Amino acid sequence: MIRVGIVGATGYTAVELIKLLLRHPHVQITRLTSRSDTGQPIEQTHPSLRDRLNLALTEFELEDFVAHVDCGFCCLPHAASSPIVKQIVDRGVRVIDFSADYRLSSLEQFTRIYQVEHADAGRLGHVPYGLPELFADEIRTAELVANPGCFPTTAILALSPLIVAGAIARDDIIVDSKTGVSGGGRTPKLNFHFPECNESVTAYGLGTHRHGPEIGEILSRWTKQPVQVTFAPHLIPMDRGILSTIYVRPVGGWDAKRMQQQLAEFYADSVFVRISSALPTTKDVSFTNFCDITTRDMGSRVAIVSVIDNLIKGASGAAVQNMNVMYGWEQTLGVL
Amino acid sequence: MIRVGIVGATGYTAVELIKLLLRHPHVQITRLTSRSDTGQPIEQTHPSLRDRLNLALTEFELEDFVAHVDCGFCCLPHAASSPIVKQIVDRGVRVIDFSADYRLSSLEQFTRIYQVEHADAGRLGHVPYGLPELFADEIRTAELVANPGCFPTTAILALSPLIVAGAIARDDIIVDSKTGVSGGGRTPKLNFHFPECNESVTAYGLGTHRHGPEIGEILSRWTKQPVQVTFAPHLIPMDRGILSTIYVRPVGGWDAKRMQQQLAEFYADSVFVRISSALPTTKDVSFTNFCDITTRDMGSRVAIVSVIDNLIKGASGAAVQNMNVMYGWEQTLGVL
């Protein structure tokens, strides 16, 4: 039994994380911190937790946190996260960080993309990217793991095995992603106001969304080859789920069928990646940690369709899976 | 051709009103005022108006407004409305007011319910309630009309003919209403945030919602008998539409069938009220000015089901219908 704490416990990823952790046989939640609602029982912020977790939100205090927590989950936005994470990890407490602060390898790249200072630049390049399907070896012993972005998870899982197999052109990849609104967080804004986004679909961040470079960098890091993607996210009127349609140009005679076989072999031992011949829907993986993938011939191209629940495999489920790897437990504990 | 202006032109009722007025053969929109987005073309706030109305938002200025407007529509919240409306009407410009400020007859009642001061108390009791199906005679010559609340429209149209006919107990009426989220306005708030209200239904304002007393007062005013209702609104994950299920206790041997006949006769000449034997859905009246009503026996009670589009018959369509009555035009101009 380990003690876990969550920093930034009022958002959607945090409440999903709490629900998963409540089902986990080896953990006890001991701290929930926040800058708002402090002093109040967590169930006032998240009524779905009524009678399930008798714990109040507290302001983050380093001494208290490290004294009561063996493994911390940090659910803060980028730039707000690294100053806190640095302190916790420096004190020897392991951390899984949900922000983008530790996903990229170099300070230069981080600064160019996020346009902010980094509070813990010395760790960049030494933090494993939290996709256990690809980086389990490094995650196992890590003090700090960078939980992946939701969109990148769909794309990286779909593309990695194909790039290393030499099946596709590395400079001609388009990722067209569709996401539910919970991906935008819990802070009310006009573009997430129900009468604005309901019964509507829109593209956003075309050419500028930060998950584009993240996909490229992690694919490059893992495949050890330069990879570039064109990334376009879209907002869909539903709570949760991401479907990415990935257009690739096959090389060397590869087609959809062979790609599917390659994916199936590659993920034969990865319980959370399911390769199928049917077109998956986001509902097939809703409220689960699965990523379902299939492939289709499209004339001179192949389309790869990859779906996840953005709050589970795209955030909190992946975090628990990472924790399981870090502590040597079954990857499925609490997330199946 | 008359010149019309809208005060408070950035909300949902205003944009619906603009779209209706653009189709109206006898009006020209000359002024759109607002406290935010001033100086910008209206299409920046409402992209659906792109290329349809070449007019910028301006700050409200009395002299300018009354010089360029023959009929004003005031889309401000209660308490914010009457200070403006008073000035405009005092200058001889006719006004249709969307707020609750002029719906009730007495200052005492207004103050008790809304807990604010009234800037134009002298007019209370002299402003017709803008349901042309019931108050057309007074609306015809009015300088100022109080546009009805959205929930009250469903209930008052359904109940008035039955009360005057002596068909139901006046002290045992329950109005259970279900509304789309646009009724909550365009300002982002947590309870209207997509991931909060999507895939969810909730009751709100039980025992305290201000439309309860409004229904009671207008029914009493029109029927000249004391009427009291129990009113409970619910938030439904859809953009627009209100369905009210009204539970009444029949007296004197009345049943659902006879009530339906009474309603059909009463509204025989009211083009926008459709009495049918089928259960209406809100979609049947979506984007229209219709109110569809039916009745059903429920043992010792009768249920009356009444549906409208909250933004049209519940707000902007009713306003245009009122304008048509005020100017002696066909009630359907621009709203059919």
Place this chain on the structure above:
Amino acid sequence: MIRVGIVGATGYTAVELIKLLLRHPHVQITRLTSRSDTGQPIEQTHPSLRDRLNLALTEFELEDFVAHVDCGFCCLPHAASSPIVKQIVDRGVRVIDFSADYRLSSLEQFTRIYQVEHADAGRLGHVPYGLPELFADEIRTAELVANPGCFPTTAILALSPLIVAGAIARDDIIVDSKTGVSGGGRTPKLNFHFPECNESVTAYGLGTHRHGPEIGEILSRWTKQPVQVTFAPHLIPMDRGILSTIYVRPVGGWDAKRMQQQLAEFYADSVFVRISSALPTTKDVSFTNFCDITTRDMGSRVAIVSVIDNLIKGASGAAVQNMNVMYGWEQTLGVL
């Protein structure tokens, strides 16, 4: 470890049941029967089960079923269920039946309401109603349990403690329920076709829905007093969830606050019923086995708001909870 089988395994309640049973530590699913899709892996019908349950659908055969199943779940429609259930129970296999066939006590009442013959009339009156919060003693030793209707669950849990306390008039109860579309089943029909029910709300079955008499009968059975309710269901554009707004007339000076205390005391040991002062939303209980209840004063009436997930506490979660009671396990196993 017991072996469980599901009869009628292609619908929405069945797939939810399978997911719950897969998490249950003491059961193994051995049979899934169906009249369609037989011979195919269950994951072809329910892709969300991909790689999670390696079992094919088979036609129901009595000998095979009773040889491989210790506890059966029957997810067939009313009238189709009792002929099968009778055979299984006669062979000594315990059954939890999802249909309405065994919920009422008398053949006369069943025939009047359902207008069909009953294949197992001899058992009527001897089958406990599967609400463990009220009938746990009888469920514990039952060979057959009648799983409750979804709407009745919300109403019976809310009303039972108030009726026995003498807090409300037993002949003046209105239950206005709002349900998600999954309650209508998995067979495509025009009224559940997406473009028909999306962005729309409608009442249905007013004065005729069979859950009205079910609520009345079970309340009467448990409280040993005659109870009658007026019941009106409404279809809401969401997947799952039921919110019932129940209008009661307090007697003997009871008010909302005292009713809430009574409910809280009554359910103090019932982990799945949560009494709160806040207005619950269906989302608070989505994908859980909880029923959240609160009360509000409404002038001469009190409104009680009660919410569940129609597929969990309203069907499959209740069934697993019943199984837990029948086998002497913790009620929460597999459903928390």
Place this chain on the structure above:
Amino acid sequence: MIRVGIVGATGYTAVELIKLLLRHPHVQITRLTSRSDTGQPIEQTHPSLRDRLNLALTEFELEDFVAHVDCGFCCLPHAASSPIVKQIVDRGVRVIDFSADYRLSSLEQFTRIYQVEHADAGRLGHVPYGLPELFADEIRTAELVANPGCFPTTAILALSPLIVAGAIARDDIIVDSKTGVSGGGRTPKLNFHFPECNESVTAYGLGTHRHGPEIGEILSRWTKQPVQVTFAPHLIPMDRGILSTIYVRPVGGWDAKRMQQQLAEFYADSVFVRISSALPTTKDVSFTNFCDITTRDMGSRVAIVSVIDNLIKGASGAAVQNMNVMYGWEQTLGVL
């Protein structure tokens, strides 16, 4: 005043068409034909038309139809349409056909794609494609017009001006489209069943959807250059709206900004195509005949975003616009 009739009047495109025609100053609806619901008032099939159109559905009979109709709208599926259309047009009545039967130029191509016989092959190659923005000259005098497919409308309007300007590679175009569910028609099917497609997004018809070749052929016909597109449609949980994200490879130094200028100039006189710098949402054009388009640089590619209401500009609005052109009326009559 001309007399119009609709063949196949029970679907979603037909009811939208009726609503538009009821607002049109120069037409009278005289015939509504159908194979189901015949003999019944149209308002029984479409309750939204209650009291608005007093006309019953009749079985299609040629003599009766051509005697009472000057302009026919045929809303039948492909293959079912041409046998009827042929008869009507042969009798000298002008027709606007909603099906795919007359959109392609050659029998060979039609047969290859649709795999059925064509009942009126002689007319192929002589029927204008009903996009007045591109083919107004031919539509003006046509006896028969092929109303465009919904997806092709978004893509052809966006791409045509860029291809003729030589701005993009003609063999490297990807059209990723997102559509509301009404595009799937009014016949209940499992994949359009509310609990299946709500809260879910899915790709379909990848590599096989017939609108892919339609886009290619019409672009080739209009630009007189060979054009090929990769087309992937997706189903979105909303009633109506299509958003297409079109990935093109610029040539000759063109970028997003210059493309936007080219589009703006090209459509300067086309009232229904609005080029803007903001990213359009489908809601911006909901319930209108507008197509909103913008462009964005995406590294080595440019993304063009194009939105319509699939039932209006993608079907019935386009049909009325075509009729207006055929009769020499303002293009906006009844559709603005």
